[in-house]
Amino acid sequence: NAGVTQTPKFQVLKTGQSMTLQCAQDMNHEYMSWYRQDPGMGLRLIHYSVGAGITDQGEVPNGYNVSRSTTEDFPLRLLSAAPSQTSVYFCASRPLQGLSPLHFGNGTRLTVT
Amino acid sequence: AQTVTQSQPEMSVQEAETVTLSCTYDTSESDYYLFWYKQPPSRQMILVIRQEAYKQQNATENRFSVNFQKAAKSFSLKISDSQLGDAAMYFCAYRRGLQGAQKLVFGQGTRLTINP
Numbered sequence: 309n310a311g312v313t314q315t316p317k318f319q320v321l322k323t324g325q326s327m328t329l330q331c332a333q334d335m336n337h338e339y340m341s342w343y344r345q346d347p348g349m350g351l352r353l354i355h356y357s358v359g360a361g362i363t364d365q366g367e368v369p370n371g372y373n374v375s376r377s378t379t380e381d382f383p384l385r386l387l388s389a390a391p392s393q394t395s396v397y398f399c400a401s402r403p404l405q406g407l408s409p410l411h412f413g414n415g416t417r418l419t420v421t
Numbered sequence: 422a423q424t425v426t427q428s429q430p431e432m433s434v435q436e437a438e439t440v441t442l443s444c445t446y447d448t449s450e451s452d453y454y455l456f457w458y459k460q461p462p463s464r465q466m467i468l469v470i471r472q473e474a475y476k477q478q479n480a481t482e483n484r485f486s487v488n489f490q491k492a493a494k495s496f497s498l499k500i501s502d503s504q505l506g507d508a509a510m511y512f513c514a515y516r517r518g519l520q521g522a523q524k525l526v527f528g529q530g531t532r533l534t535i536n537p
Contacts, residue, residue, distance in 0.1 A: 339522060348430070350512055350527035358522045366524065398466065400525075407454060407473070410525055412466035 310334050314399050314413035321389040321420045329384040329416050331399030337411070338404035340382040344368065344395040345415075351398065357382055358404055389420045423448045425515050427528035434503045435536050441488075442498045442531045444513030453517050455489070455496045456525070460510040469511070472496065500533075508535045 315330045333340065341356035353366030357376040371393060373385040382401075386393060396417050400410040424447045434440035446455070457469040472480045472489050479487050484504075488497045500507055513528040 341524070343527075348529055350425075350427075350529045351525075352527070353524050356522060356524065364522070396464065400466075404521060405519065407471070407519055409456065409468045409471065410466075415464045417464075 312399055312401055312411050312413040314397075314416055316416060317414065319416060319418050321386070321418065323389060323391060323420060325389050327386050327389065329386075329397055329399075329418075331382045331384065331413060332380050333382075333399075333401040333411070334380065335401065335411065336379060337401035338379070340376065340399065340401045341366070341410070342372070342374065342382070342384045343398045343400065344393075345398060346395050354384065354397075386418075389418075391420045394418060394420045423450075423453075423515050423517060423526050425513055425526050425528040427511075427513055427531050429531045430529070431532045431534070433534040433536055434500075436503055436505060438503055439499060439501045440503055440533065442500075442511050442513075442533065444496045444498070444528055446494050446496065446513075446515050448494070448515065448517065450517050452519075453515060454519075455487075456514040456516070457485070457487070457496075457498045458512045458514060458527075459507075460512065460530075461506075461508070466512075470498065503535050505535050505537060508533060 312333045342354040343351040355374040357363045399413040453474045455472045459467045470482045484501045510530045515526045517523045
C-alpha cells in the first residue's frame with residue numbers, strides 16, 4: 309500500500325517563483341489536508357478538503373491555493389513564493405467519519421531564497 | 422479556539438529509564454480526542470497513542486502510556502524503559518469530535534534525546 313505520497317521531497321525556490329506540491333492517496337479517504345511545520349510552532353493547518361470539489365481554509369492559508377478535482381489528489385500551490393514560506397509541508401488524509409488517525413505523507417522540505 | 426501547549430521544548434533521558442512529556446490543552450468541548458505523534462529524524466509522522474475524552478481509563482500501548490487529567494486539561498505521555506529508537510520529536514494533538522472535518526490541532530513539540 310502506497311498510503312499518502314508527496315512529491316517532491318525537497319525543493320528550492322527563488323522569491324516570486326510559483327510551484328505545486330503534489331499529494332496523492334490511495335485509501336479512498338474523503339478528508340485531505342495540508343500542514344506546515346516550523347520550529348517551535350508545531351504543525352499548522354493550511355487548507356483542507358472533505359471531498360472532491362470542496363475545499364476550505366485552515367489556520368494559515370495566505371499565499372497558498374488548493375483544489376480537489378478527484379478523491380485521490382490534493383495539490384498545494386504556492387502562487388508567489390516568499391522566504392516566510394520556507395518550511396516542511398505535510399499532506400495528510402483520513403476517512404471523514406470516525407476516529408481513524410491522520411495518515412501523513414513523508415513531507416516536502418521547501419526553501420525559498 | 423482550541424490550543425495545545427507543550428511547555429518542554431527539549432527533554433533527555435538515560436536509556437532504560439522512564440520519561441514523561443507534558444501537554445496541556447484548552448477547550449470548552451466535552452467530546453474530544455487526544456493524540457501523541459512521534460516524528461523521528463526520517464520526518465515520518467507516527468501515531469503513538471490516542472485517548473478518548475469520555476474514557477476515564479488511561480490509554481496504554483506497550484511501553485507508552487498516558488496520564489489523562491480531564492479536569493486539569495492535561496495529557497502527559499510516559500515512556501517506560503526508554504530505547505534509543507524512541508529519540509524523536511513528540512507532538513501532542515487535539516481533535517474535537519468525530520463528525521466531519523474536525524481538524525487536528527498540534528502542540529509545539531518536544532524533542533526527546535535518549536542518552537546511551
